[in-house]
């Protein structure tokens with residue numbers, strides 16, 4: 278299993294992955310293909326966002342690829358926090374394709390993403406999940422997450438917040 282950067286060579290795989298999510302809200306949103314007419318437009322837009330624009334802080338996007346060259350999951354690493362990320366989004370967002378869940382891939386992918394965070398010279402990262410997202414909380418705890426105070430948004434949603442130290 279390996280992380281690869283988003284690239285034109287993965288277009289058909291990415292499109293199939295996107296389709297598999299159906300009506301479920303796709304996470305991370307940086308991999309959502311709905312807003313652009315073509316894959317090239319998506320890639321151009323992503324390139325701009327990755328450098329940081331408007332509400333987007335600089336960020337990196339990776340596919341988790343299995344030995345059959347199939348995308349099984351996706352991860353978005355935010356290089357720094359803004360107020361929204363500090364309370365709700367955190368440094369790292371991830372999702373696994375529905376047919377590949379509960380096989381340990383999110384846990385593995387987060388471990389690989391933490392190595393990318395080390396390359397970015399981050400000392401510790403914040404990772405969040407909704408209170409009822411038991412799977413995501415376990416993924417974070419499996420990777421050494423230490424729970425901080427939760428955030429309560431204006432609609433009453435409770436967001437659990439965890440820190441993970443990046444090992445030297």
Ligand SMILES: CC(C)(COP(=O)(O)OP(=O)(O)OC[C@H]1O[C@@H](n2cnc3c(N)ncnc32)[C@H](O)[C@@H]1OP(=O)(O)O)[C@@H](O)C(=O)NCCC(=O)NCCS
Pocket residue numbers: 304370371372373374377378379380381382383384385405406407410411412413415416419
């Ligand atoms: C949450 C999500 C990323 C988990 O991915 P995954 O690959 O299934 O996770 P893992 O297989 O690594 O599972 C980690 C642990 O959580 C448990 N788990 C996973 N999904 C679960 C669920 N829906 N309910 C209860 N436990 C769950 C696993 O059994 C495993 O437990 P263990 O560590 O005791 O063995 C995946 O369900 C997903 O993509 N959901 C939609 C997007 C999302 O919620 N992203 C996270 C946003 S914070």
